[in-house]
Amino acid sequence: MDPVDNPFRPGAGRRPPVLAGREPVLQAFMVIRRRAEELGEGERAWVLNGLLGVGKTVLLNELMSQVSDRGWITAKVEATARTPLAVALAHALVRGMRTATGRHPESTLRRVLGVFKAFSLRVDPTGAFTVGAAIEPIPGVADSGRFGDDLAALFEVLGETSRELGVGTLVLVDELQEATAEELTALNTAIHQLGQHDAPLPLTFVGAGLPSLPAQLAEATSYAERLYDYRPIGLLDEAASRSALTDPVRGHGVRWDDDALSQALTVAAGYPYFLQAVGKHMWDVSAGPDITLEDVEVGGAAARREVDDGLYRSRWERATPAQRDLLRAMAELAADQPASVSELTTAMGKRRVSDLSVSRNELLKKGLVYAPERGLLAFTVPGMHTFVREQH
Ligand SMILES: Nc1ncnc2c1ncn2[C@@H]1O[C@H](COP(=O)(O)OP(=O)(O)OP(=O)(O)O)[C@@H](O)[C@H]1O
Ligand SMILES: [Mg+2]
CATH class of the missing domain: 1.10.8 (Helicase, Ruva Protein; domain 3)
Incomplete structure (x- = not known):
């Protein structure tokens, strides 16, 4: 058939012609949206965790599109090892603020713009990315230089302003597993403080990442397990x-x-x-x-x-021979299920579990495998076990 008309879109982050099977998440998000708009109230932050290529990015984009033409203040960033999360967030919020200034009365926005300007100048002193030159920075609120406290203060002002405007603020962070442990701690702190208001402010945070993300967040602060509403994004039925x-x-x-x-x-x-x-x-x-x-x-x-x-x-090509042995043992022993590290040790003819730890840690770092629970290892890519079995 004519390839010009081809509706399918394999790839990364490409909007599928039909976003299938995600109705429950979208329904739940609609409740968040309506509570923000109708009651001025916010909900618990979300974490979308799932394997590579299951559709986390397209889902984030869908959430964004559900609110961006309703006057919400939005910011979407991708965490990477190259850019500090604070800088990435400041840049994304500049765009969100610019859109908001075109839509809402300047008088209501003055405070959030001033606080944000001080925050972004602190994060990026070149001032290359900030809101209009005419905005006076408001010092002493979100510019202490401690990311967690500043983010908490900024979230609070964003939430208050959104409530006044009858909208919400939506902050999305993709690839959150790439953030450093310090950044995750700061994020947890900010979200924790936000949740302690008598009437929770209508700022919604949604983070997306690999299945290792919940454990990373929990390692950053002990209360992270209860802080987020975890919504695993799985294969489609x-x-x-x-x-x-x-x-x-x-x-x-x-x-x-x-x-x-x-x-x-x-x-x-x-x-x-x-x-x-x-x-x-x-x-x-x-x-x-x-x-x-x-x-x-x-x-x-x-x-x-x-x-x-x-x-x-x-x-596969990024793995060393020793790491490939471990991948092969995982594929043989457990196929697409998590493999037990102690069984892998025996299967590979090693004496101690620690004999595997170098390969295991390297594979974890490369994002090829993750530990769904202590003592278990699984592939981050669906179907990887079949490919591995076919390699000699
Ligand atoms: N619900 C869905 N229905 C149909 N196709 C989908 C759905 N979700 C995602 N896709 C398709 O799957 C592919 C991967 O989507 P996406 O890049 O969002 O995954 P991801 O989870 O963000 O992957 P990664 O972990 O690599 O970032 C895309 O081609 C997208 O069009
Ligand atoms: Mg993605």
Whole structure:
């Protein structure tokens, strides 16, 4: 079929034609939005944690789009090892503030703009990123230089201003597992303080990251386990996977044969990135308008190559021979389930659990594996076990 019309979008952060299976999260977010707008009240911060390519980024973008045209103050950043989180947040908030100034009366915004200006000048003294030159910085509120306290103060002013304006503030941080331990501590402190108001302010924080994120947050401060509403983002169930493949083609007058669809569902195994890849390659090889089993077999193989090259191979090649041994043992022993480190030790003919710790720590650092619980190891990429088993 004409590749120009291809509706599927494999990749990173690319909005899928249909955001399948995420209704419960979106419903819950609607409650947050309405409570902010109708009652001026905020809810607990969220953490979206899940494997690579399950759709955390597109979900953050969807939350953002649900409020950005309703006058909310929004900021979205991606944590990276290169930029301090404080700087990244200041830059993103500048954009959010600029949009807000076009929409809301300047008199209501004056305080938050002044406090923010002092905060951002402290974080980035060049002043390259700050709000209008005409704004006077308000010192002594959020510019102590202690990130946790300053962020708490800034969140508070943002929350108060939002309440006055009848909107909310939404702060999104993607790839939060990349933040340093100090940054996570500061973030926890700020969110903890925000939650202690008699009437919680309508500032919503949503962080997204790999499955290791809850443990990282808990290590930063002990109360983090109760601080956040953890919403694991998982693989899609059968009905959602079906809708991800069939809804996007329907408008094009294209139909899936039953056996073709069930084969595609088996190949994709509920993995959102793979659903887009299978859909895209199937479309490109199919003559249409009926999608046949053969289309899926040819397209599925191409999709599999794309995922192998784009996702698995690069990770495999970054691993040293000793790390590959450990990955291989994990794939053999537990497939896509978490493997026990003590069983891995035995299976690999080592004497002590600590004999694995160098490889284990390196793989954790590279983000290839994570520890869902103490003493367990699992792959961060769905389907990685199959790829590993095929490598010699
Ligand atoms: N609910 C969904 N339904 C259908 N396709 C989806 C869904 N969620 C995500 N996708 C598709 O899956 C792919 C991966 O999405 P995304 O980049 O948001 O994942 P991620 O969890 O942020 O990955 P990473 O951990 O690598 O950042 C994209 O091609 C996207 O279009
Ligand atoms: Mg992402």
